[in-house]
Amino acid sequence: MTTTFKSPLSGIIPPLVTPLLGNDTLDVASLENLIEHLIAGGVHGLFILGTTG
Structure with a gap:
């Protein structure tokens, strides 16, 4: 499967921790x-x- 984005990803995209x-x-x-x-x-x-680690 090939996915083409209309524009590249940019900006701030932080990984999330999972609160349990x-x-x-x-x-x-x-x-x-x-x-x-x-x-x-x-x-x-x-x-x-x-992952954040």
Whole structure:
């Protein structure tokens, strides 16, 4: 599968950490707050399911 972008990716695209309540429970409220905070800070995209380490 080949994907062609109309323009190259650019700007600030930070990797997201995954806030958890336990070993296998997503902290949805914290994730929503994190995403809203990053968007308000002016990021151009979000890099999810990646790594920060």
